[in-house]
Amino acid sequence: MYEENDDILGQVTTSEYKYGFVTDIESEDAPKGLNEDTVRYISAKKNEPAWLLEWRLKSFRHWQTMEEPTWPNVKYPPIDYQDIIYYSAPKQKIAPNSLDEIDPELRKTFEKLGISLQEQKRLTGVAVDAVVDSVSIATTFKEELAELGIIFCSMSDAVHEHPELIKKYLGAVVPPTDNYFTALNSAVFSDGSFCYIPVGVRCPMELSTYFRINAANTGQFERTLIVAEAGSYVSYLEGCTAPMRDENQLHAAVVEIMAMEKAEVKYSTVQNWYPGDKEGKGGIYNFVTKRGICQGAHSKISWTQVETGSSITWKYPSVILKGDHSVGEFYSVAVTNNYQQADTGTKMIHIGKNTKSRIVSKGISAGRSNNSYRGLVQVGRNAGNARNFSQCDSLLLGDKCGAHTFPYIEVKNNTGIVEHEATTSKIGEDQIFYCNQRGIDTEAAVAMIVNGFAKEVMNQLPMEFAVEAQKLLAISLEGSVG
């Protein structure tokens, strides 16, 4: 434990945002601005069927009638939606047939990020779909997975190869009209991952998508769709980074999960978009809609997220518990430092009978940041014997930051049991003193205590991610003590 923390601290003191480099690669961009032509341009670029273009245009027209939400507890200057490039693709000379043909620059980028695109590096045991700006550049382990009947590919490939599935499930969980940013995403989404687990299959490896924003002035709008058929299991990881830039960049993604009878989906995110510099300049606006539906009985969806990046986070991974006996889980650690703002939480909608949900949310605020938990637990009139437990704790490091909790609990059934508890505190002087006395300096002590505070959530992460996430936590809080 001890050495581990020392190790973390060693990295802490040397690194700021270590993923802030830019890959110098030619890219093909759509003209700046957003209108029907942009939507058509993206659709044409991706050679999409007519129904999808129609779907996009419909979403776009709906988006035009909507207003940007103002209810989240975050503040930012108005976004000029005409000043964003909606499509940017790294130029590759030929379409790569195998992973060896990927542009070496790009490959280097991912190596630098610690993501292996080479299948021989099986050690990691993770299949990766790598997305740069608007396009997916590579998906590993495709064949091995295909043998089991698992489809894991980029969204654009899926549209061509499995149109019937996409047509059936796209927008089924998060309809384009759901909110301002889903409508925007549905109009201009460029790529993302599609994952289909057939009946009774247990996916043998972690599936993962790595998102990288590279080009300047672009927005990233990806869409992930996971369909788990009856009795299947999949664990899915998502990681993301972006270069350090002075201007803010918009990221508006949609993730949809469909879990059929007895299926289980575990979705983990380590979100590390560029958070802006110490003065709060730059950084990613992360406005994401994530929702899963437990369609069948005994199904389970579990969200785990470690949120350390982004200058503004606006994200509520939700579960609709429609099937009887279905289970929803949400584990979250959200860290904000400097001028970061996070408004994150979850929604658990109990519709089926005997449904259960569990929420564990840990917020850590430092610097001048604001961290909000916003959650909804809803038990419908017919959701007999629903059970929920929520816990949200906040840790404050410094006297200029804020911690907020907005839990909404709505119960309409007299057999439901819902519990919620929340605490806010700081690291006790006695705790620090105890560590100091034993020769642990204050910064290491804080890192240790923070890790302990977040452990309940970290334990939910797959092994490969847990280590990375733990380091991240320490880095994000660097310099906030004292």
Added chain:
Amino acid sequence: MDIQRRPQYNQQVMSKEVLDFFSDIHAARKSHPALAAFSEKAIHDFRCLGIPPVKHEEWKYTHVSKLFRNDLLCHAGTPKLSPSDIDPYRLPGHDTASELVFVNGVYDQTLSILRHREEDVEILPLWKAAEGPHAEFISKNLGHSASYHPDGINALNGAFASDGVFIMAKKGKSIVQPVYIYHVADSRNGFVFLQPRVLVHVEAAAQLQIAEQYISLGGNESFTNEVFELVAGQDAVVDYYKIQDEGRLANHVGTTHIRQTGKCLTNAVTITLSGALIRNNLNMIMEAEHGESHLYGLYLLNDRTHADNHTIVDNMQPHCFSNELYKGVMDDESEGVFNGKIFVRKDAQKTNAYQTNKNILVGAKSSAYTKPQLEIFADDVKCSHGCTIGQLDDEALFYLRARGISEKNAKSLLLHAFAVDILKNIKPEPLRRHVDRLISNRLEFNF
């Protein structure tokens, strides 16, 4: 820091007709000169703010706009009541207490009986106090709740403030006998609209107990829109009780705004037993260091009662302590709403603030909506909140059944025990017994 988000009501939600209706009444019922400017501003604010629309975050579960109709009778010839009309409703211990009576929102001096010595407690109609030596205090403190949290409904009350009452507990006086306030809604002639206004000043080192009780006469609908403001000085001790056991058609929107201007202790207990649509705003503003406050609430609902308790505890200075406990039982088709906000401002280090909300859903069509909310801007604090929604413990029920207690009695017994946590915070014994009796009757609790 953005603690008080300004409400942005849309004026359109209220038809111009209704706005004009209230403005006309306001114009017709001339405010007393001493309060004319105040009420003028209030009616102006009301016209700007309007009534919170259905989608307004603070009124999400409680839709008040439907109550503002223009067939309500405002002060339509305040009815003449005799003391015997009130007798059945007097609170226990009334023979030593000062009893203030409001009839349809207007303070009635003839029905009110002041039993306190004037050197201990001074009680005056608000307009009279505003004319006299309290003019300065009133101009500073009347309407503080409206400036703290701009609200159209509160503003509307302000327009009729000269019908209110002013109570002052004198410096250093420890007053044992309580002040009882009876709000009578006489709806025998139609839908009545009441707008009582109370301003209390508890001076330094004074001690005062106030209880408010609401009485429905007649079978028509009524709507009470009350604003109660209290300012407590250094070392003051204040106990405030609100007992709502009105008719089935009685609607209520009340704001209780308690300010601690010096280190003091304030307790508030809100008991809600029946009514139609009820909304209680309780603001505990802790403006001084080392303040202490306790907020307790019990809502025991049945039929189709909708009760909404919104509380704010605003810790503005260091070293404050607050504790809040609200409990609810919802039977039949009733709805219970709780929203508790705890603010800890930037400078309010070493704050300890606790909040708990517990609900039991009994009725198959009952609902509970709860939103315990923390907004914290200081780091060296201990704050927590918890809430539960559930049912009676099966094992406890079984224990009682196994001892030959009928299911009905066993349930009443457990629910009564659930309520006792709140009851025991009513300090004057006669009052506590009175509320206990109301609860026991409701639960048909008899052994």
